[in-house]
Amino acid sequence: MLTIPETAAGTGRTLAPASTGRRLPSWRRLLAWSVLVLLILVTLFPFYWMIRTSLSTNRALAPQAGSLLPADFTWGAYERVLGLASAEESLAEGGSGASLNFWTYLRNSVIVATTITVGQVFFSAMAAYAFARLRWRGRDKVFLLFLTALLVPPLFTALPNFVLIKNLGLLGTYTGIVLPYFFMTPFAVFFLRQFFLGINREIEEAARVDGAGHFRIFFRIILPMSSAPVATLCLLTYITAWNEYLWPLLVGQEDDVRVLTVALGVFRSQTPQGSPDWAGLMAATLLAALPIIILFLTFGRRIVNSIQFSGIK
DSSP states (O other), X not given: OXXXXXXXXXXXXXXXXXXXXXXOOOHHHHHHHHHHHHHHHHHHHHHHHHHHHHTSOHHHHTTTTTOSSOTTOOSHHHHHHTTOSOHHHHHHTTOOOOOOOHHHHHHHHHHHHHHHHHHHHHHHHHHXXXXXXXXXXXXXXXXXXXXXXXXXXXXXXXXXXXXXXXXXXXXXXXXXXXXXXXXXXXXXXXXXXXXXXXXXXXXXXXXXXXXXXXXXXXXXXXXXXXXXXXXXXXXXXXXXXXXXXHHHHHHOOSTTTOXXXXXXXXXXXXXXXXXXXXXHHHHHHHHHHXXXXXXXXXXXXXXXXXXXXXXXX
16 A cells, blocks of 8 residues: 655645654764763762772781772771771771771861851852952052962972960960961852842942941952852852861971861871771761762752852843
8 A cells, every 4th residue: 555645725835744763862972972981980989999898807908909899898987987996896806906086077177167168158249349349549559469379389388387386385286277267268259250240230339339448348248149159158168177287287286176188197107917998998088078968969050050150030
């Protein structure tokens, strides 16, 4: 039986049959997805290996070095880190027998990172407002000079800061750890200034007509409108402060103010058996990174949103 093709009325053109199947992805799309999946696997593999090591015993790590599964699965490493295992139990699983006051060091890291974040973001926002919205002689030249501090490696300022903190008698205190990072930084000022420049000046002028001063405009208009970049800067500053190692190592050697990053280095160096407690070290590292991972997963979307921020939409 012959099928007569349908034609459009009055035109004589043949109508194409409707497509019933979904279009297959092109080879370029398949290649792009394959590369993306490969990059994701390469990025996540170190985290998986860290988890695998933390769930193993130190005695079984060397014989089963090529295994992708935990070597002699145990929760002993986490028990050692959290102080739930005795020295005898730690030595029985191949641990070093060293102790780690995890909760104390976690508290110290939270205090230091939170204080640095609050102070640095607040003062950087005020400085950014002054550079972006206030008009005064030499503003652009001072801002350019301020940005040149980005070219100075932090290592160059570590020794002068250490001498200053020592002369002030602040070694071994929270104040000594926080003080060099508490005020504005060039990156934070530059980051917020760019967003403040995109805010419509008409709203600011209308508030000034109503009698609002600079402080009221800053706290009631600029900051609420800049919630996305401020939240992004808070997240980036908190992560940077949490991962800081060199300065807390120089200033905060005492156990009462020692942060997690420094404590992990001390824990690794305590090797009475001749080899580090790799399982315990990986467990402590994972627990130390867990708050930052949760924080990033919770507020990480704001980083993407703030990139598209342009003031008033």
